[in-house]
Amino acid sequence: MAFTMMALCWKLLICFLFYQVVSGRVRREGHYVAAVYEHESILSPNPAAPVERRAALELMGRNLDIYEQQVLAAARQGAQIIVFPEDGIHGFNFTRSSIYPYLDFVPHSHSGKWNPCRESHLYNDTEVVQRLSCMALKNKIFLVANLGSKQPCERSEPRCPSDGRFQFNTNVAFGADGALLATYRKHNLYFEYAFDTPAEPDYAFFDTPFAGKFGMFTCFDILFFEPAVSLITQYNLKQIVYPTAWMNQLPLLSAVEFQQAFSTAFNVNILAANIHHPTLGMTGSGIYTPVKSFIYHNMESYGGKLIVAEIPVIAADYKTNLESNERFRVNLHDSCRTSTSTSLDDEVCFKEQETPGRVSEKEKGKEQSPPFFYAEMMYDNFTFVPLWGEKGELQVCANSLCCYLNYQRAVLTDELYALGVFDGLHTVHGTYYVQACALVKCGGLSFSTCGQEVTDATALIDFQLWANMSTPYIFPLLLTSGITLDFADHMGWKNNHYFLSKNRTSAGLLTAALYGRWYEKD
Structure with missing residues (x-):
């Protein structure tokens, strides 16, 4: 009996240590392990050409195959949450009609609880959402991804497009059980003529047991008050997930440069996943804290990059810069x-009432002022x-x-x-x-x-x-x-x-x- 109890204790201890140490990674108290994946998406050779839903699913499935590999790799390194980039599943440069076969139906997260992996029968045209949900469930990891979504509307409704549907650039967040936790429809579109702007900005966030609430927005949103600044300040958020397809522009708007600046300015952690297409100037992902960053910027080579890092949870009562x-x-x-x-x-x-940078009278004339x-x-x-x-x-x-x-x-x-x-x-x-x-x-x-x-x-x-x-x-x-x-x-x-x-x-x-x-x- 004593031997059995001792063996049981050892099993419990081993289970505890396995929970704390995954693939050699020790998770410290007050920290969590995050992952972002910079994805070189497989693109349609002719995005403006119309295709059947089956062909669209085939192309998106090839990208989702890569996502599945990266979710497994991240989970094996102890990641509790993983973020994928904007446009990573379907690509870009579509017209409004040519993107339609690539769109999933995604009910707004306010419409009730849904687990796409376990309840695939509830809605039609949800193949992509189902697969993402099953990745989260299988690997027991929170997962954030970006996809195109559709929502039918009556043509008599105000703002309803002439084709009878809204098309949104959408982020989805899943819990470790596969449940759909939150959706976000991009508000500040960047010449994305295939998509509609929602009538009002979404304030999207979801709760986690390891770091509290995460807010989310997409790419160009980071430069505007709505919804990014409102979301963070109204809901006192300290963790942000950020899918993006950012074209670097030096010297002031390189992806990693501005992502870090945003983290510093708001005293938030940002999990930023960019797409990887160097010929288009698109690279730059990272896991950012206000004092340290884990980044990837590569304009020379091709292929994706998984970043996994342990970072501290920022307390909700910590003031922003x-x-x-x-x-x-x-x-x-x-x-x-x-x-x-x-x-x-x-x-x-500089001294009280003194203009910083002002050259004193004594120094004037010593050297020529630059033009x-x-x-x-x-x-x-x-x-x-x-x-x-x-x-x-x-x-x-x-x-x-x-x-x-x-x-x-x-x-x-x-x-x-x-x-x-x-x-x-x-x-x-x-x-x-x-x-x-x-x-x-x-x-x-x-x-x-x-x-x-x-x-x-x-x-x-x-x-x-x-x-x-x-x-x-x-x-x-x-x-x-x-x-x-x-x-x-x-x-x-x-x-x-x-x-x-x-x-x-x-x-x-x-x-x-x-x-x-x-x-x-x-």
């Missing part, structure tokens, strides 16, 4: 304060001033926005850098109001190359960057050579200016910027 930013702006503390509550050296702070010039960056007309010499103080303004920079190069290289400012409405590939102060490496040695896409740099620069931003929604960008990420030493508000400082970047500096979104002026 944006909340802190607004508090600093309103209160205008006399002492230096940062979003991380870290004290700053006196040299980083202002104009160049296009991100399709916007930036005003620039070049960085000359080993160190200096610069100022450049546009409209109501002024940017200030103190800098010192570790080693003087022959690379040209410039400080640029833009304060206005961006109107190419979307319309939205931007306030941006950006220190960037130029593409060459002439002023006309400033603002070009650059991927490599050698200059290590200490800097403090300030701006009198008019919005609290500021995304700190810090991108280094090879499209790698770095983190600021300090950032926060002081004397109605937002600042970002770094002593010696970890690699050559590509971009250090304050990217502000003034949503009210969109």
Whole structure:
């Protein structure tokens, strides 16, 4: 009897250890294991051509075969949740009619509980949803994926399209039991003529036993107030799942660059899965926390990439940097304060009532001031001033926005850098109001190359960057050579200016910027 009890105890202990250690991964208390998969989707050779549902299912099935392999691989590494990219199952470049055979019927998550794997008979045209549900159930993992969905409507209804159906770019989230937990219909479409915009933005989130609530939105949504900012602030969310099909645009909107900035600005964890098509400039996925990132950016080779990482759960009562930013702006503390509550050296702070970056009367005339010039960056007309010499103080303004920079190069290289400012409405590939102060490496040695896409740099620069931003929604960008990420030493508000400082970047500096979104002026 004693031997039997001892054997039982050992079995229970082994089961417990197996739960805690999966494929050598130890899960620490207050942490969870997440996975994202950057997928090189198998695309239709002619997406505009109409096909039968059977042919559409065959192509999507080939992508789902890969998903199934990656779910199993992630689960074996202890992942509790996995996220797949936007457009990963059906592809893109469809017309409204040619995409129709690729669309599943997906009931809105508010319509009641449904487990597609176990209740496949409830709805027609749900083959893709069923298969995703069964992947989650089989591997006991939460799963988030993106697909096209359809919803019939009466032509007499307001907003009902002439073909009698709505077509949505849709995210679906499944629990570890295969149940459909939440759906999200993309609100900010990016030239997606095959899809409709929902009448009202979805605020989609789902609950998990390991990290609380996860919110979700898609790709272009990340640049707008609705639903991304509303979702996070209204529901106090700290974990975000983010399928995307993002085309990188340097120097300010590389996928990993902005995903990290969003995580930092809102103090949230982001599980971001991008599609992988380097010829279209599409790569860049990651698992992001406000202080550490696990990223993948590869423009050289093909094939998918699974990222698995253990990250801490952010408590729901933890304030966002944006909340802190607004508090600093309103209160205008006399002492230096940062979003991380870290004290700053006196040299980083500027004195009360002093304009940051202002050159003293004593210093004036000692050296020639660098000239202002104009160049296009991100399709916007930036005003620039070049960085000359080993160190200096610069100022450049546009409209109501002024940017200030103190800098010192570790080693003087022959690379040209410039400080640029833009304060206005961006109107190419979307319309939205931007306030941006950006220190960037130029593409060459002439002023006309400033603002070009650059991927490599050698200059290590200490800097403090300030701006009198008019919005609290500021995304700190810090991108280094090879499209790698770095983190600021300090950032926060002081004397109605937002600042970002770094002593010696970890690699050559590509971009250090304050990217502000003034949503009210969109």
